Amino acid sequence: MKVVRTIGEMQRLTTRLRQEGSLGFVPTMGALHEGHLELVRAAKRRCDRVVVSVFVNPIQFGPKDDYHAYPRDFKRDRLLLARVATDVVFYPDVREMYPDDYATYVEVEGLTKYLCGRSRPGHFRGVTTVVTKLFNIVKPDVAVFGQKDAQQAFVIKRMVRDLNFPVDIVIVPTVREPDGLAMSSRNVYLTQEERRQATVLYQSLREGEAMIKSGERDARRVKQALRRLIRTAPLAQIDYVEIVDTSRLHPVKTIKGEVLIALAVYFGRARLIDNLIVRG
Amino acid sequence: MKVVRTIGEMQRLTTRLRQEGSLGFVPTMGALHEGHLELVRAAKRRCDRVVVSVFVNPIQFGPKDDYHAYPRDFKRDRLLLARVATDVVFYPDVREMYPDDYATYVEVEGLTKYLCGRSRPGHFRGVTTVVTKLFNIVKPDVAVFGQKDAQQAFVIKRMVRDLNFPVDIVIVPTVREPDGLAMSSRNVYLTQEERRQATVLYQSLREGEAMIKSGERDARRVKQALRRLIRTAPLAQIDYVEIVDTSRLHPVKTIKGEVLIALAVYFGRARLIDNLIVRG
Numbered sequence: 001m002k003v004v005r006t007i008g009e010m011q012r013l014t015t016r017l018r019q020e021g022s023l024g025f026v027p028t029m030g031a032l033h034e035g036h037l038e039l040v041r042a043a044k045r046r047c048d049r050v051v052v053s054v055f056v057n058p059i060q061f062g063p064k065d066d067y068h069a070y071p072r073d074f075k076r077d078r079l080l081l082a083r084v085a086t087d088v089v090f091y092p093d094v095r096e097m098y099p100d101d102y103a104t105y106v107e108v109e110g111l112t113k114y115l116c117g118r119s120r121p122g123h124f125r126g127v128t129t130v131v132t133k134l135f136n137i138v139k140p141d142v143a144v145f146g147q148k149d150a151q152q153a154f155v156i157k158r159m160v161r162d163l164n165f166p167v168d169i170v171i172v173p174t175v176r177e178p179d180g181l182a183m184s185s186r187n188v189y190l191t192q193e194e195r196r197q198a199t200v201l202y203q204s205l206r207e208g209e210a211m212i213k214s215g216e217r218d219a220r221r222v223k224q225a226l227r228r229l230i231r232t233a234p235l236a237q238i239d240y241v242e243i244v245d246t247s248r249l250h251p252v253k254t255i256k257g258e259v260l261i262a263l264a265v266y267f268g269r270a271r272l273i274d275n276l277i278v279r280g
Numbered sequence: 281m282k283v284v285r286t287i288g289e290m291q292r293l294t295t296r297l298r299q300e301g302s303l304g305f306v307p308t309m310g311a312l313h314e315g316h317l318e319l320v321r322a323a324k325r326r327c328d329r330v331v332v333s334v335f336v337n338p339i340q341f342g343p344k345d346d347y348h349a350y351p352r353d354f355k356r357d358r359l360l361l362a363r364v365a366t367d368v369v370f371y372p373d374v375r376e377m378y379p380d381d382y383a384t385y386v387e388v389e390g391l392t393k394y395l396c397g398r399s400r401p402g403h404f405r406g407v408t409t410v411v412t413k414l415f416n417i418v419k420p421d422v423a424v425f426g427q428k429d430a431q432q433a434f435v436i437k438r439m440v441r442d443l444n445f446p447v448d449i450v451i452v453p454t455v456r457e458p459d460g461l462a463m464s465s466r467n468v469y470l471t472q473e474e475r476r477q478a479t480v481l482y483q484s485l486r487e488g489e490a491m492i493k494s495g496e497r498d499a500r501r502v503k504q505a506l507r508r509l510i511r512t513a514p515l516a517q518i519d520y521v522e523i524v525d526t527s528r529l530h531p532v533k534t535i536k537g538e539v540l541i542a543l544a545v546y547f548g549r550a551r552l553i554d555n556l557i558v559r560g
Contacts, residue, residue, distance in 0.1 A: 011444070015446075101390075103390045103391060103438055104388045104408070104439050105389070106386050106387075106443075109383045109384075109385070110381075111383060132443050133444050136444040158383055162382055162384035163386075164416040166291055248381075
């Protein structure tokens, strides 16, 4: 497994790799867990070679976000990536990615208006900008993202379609702990008690799904039920609980067709997100 | 010479062409003149194959701009492009480029604050967005732009550097009529009298250059001299006359090092731009 630190070397390498076969790509911020490894396996199944990037992208963090606290452990990431037969790890410096007079941003409008786009202004602009850069550096045939970041998945797909990137986007189902908690690099922030209570997130999503499956069409009532259940966990601080359509990601009043139930909830300093797609 | 109308066909074709040799690209809005043909020749000199796009990009026109009036004559463009040995013309429909729920934009900050960026809000966002799309569709090794659109050239170069597009940008000197007027698709808007008076633009730039060359360092005085000269043409309506540094494109008070003297002046409904780079 090769580790590449500069953009120039990565571009030369992937130009060569693409001549030898198909290239899969998994962008990550490191602090890898089983969810990330599933993305790598999905890329491996589809492509001859797989590049994984490990880069904590400063421009997707707001001033109050956890950029500096975000967990970093490249030695561990590297071992895990070697174990799932990653071919190349792209591990650039912040200066390499964002020189002093950096000035260019990519933005997807509309889809970023609600959910995490509302709670974290500028977050998706940071995501779409770094993904554009990484696509131009790695030039993959296929790029793999997780369903856990549902809004990100929609936004990236729209960006790829709008800007005509010649990249196939694959979305992989959320990997969960045995008790249902979605795997996340931020779970390491949780105290034992917070970790225990955080199971309420997936439980509440399943409750919402059950209500819709049994005929409830009033989004307000479903959201109320979710909030009530989440509040049974005393350490939970709700950021949002929302039900949106899956074409524009705008809140719906009446549930019909496919909807995304999405939530963001703080437990201590960990802001956890989770979601389910449900057909009404 | 092949004419391609869809994004999918263009992407398949250029994937194949790149395997056979290097690919040059000249994006245009059609209404071609000798200036455009020089761009094609410059691409031809550097690359095995050349793709030219002909697309009047709606999102780079403001509500008061001349999008609907902009001259279109594809039959003529096609003949001119064949004559300079263009290999492929990409000539897409507006719907093909911007589907109904189009939502993604690329923006370069800072460099777009003054000059045409100030006069035409959103213009460069439209330019950088369409160029990103065209780069992803054509996947060129080299792309050629004209120095006549000086700010555009700076903005595209910065975008390419920031977003890590694997494309070399070549800037070709402005092609002028025998009397010095910069060639422009918008010159067809000029009446005979406007056309006669429009020579004042290049004359005033040369006057500014001469002042700087003979030691003038006060940008205000140089701009005043340009404005005074332009106003001797009764049909001229000045949009801006500006002197900016060539790193940030911000106005300078004192001329030192390399500066860009740039102007935009209306003659009737034609908004004409021109510029010179001068070393103080």
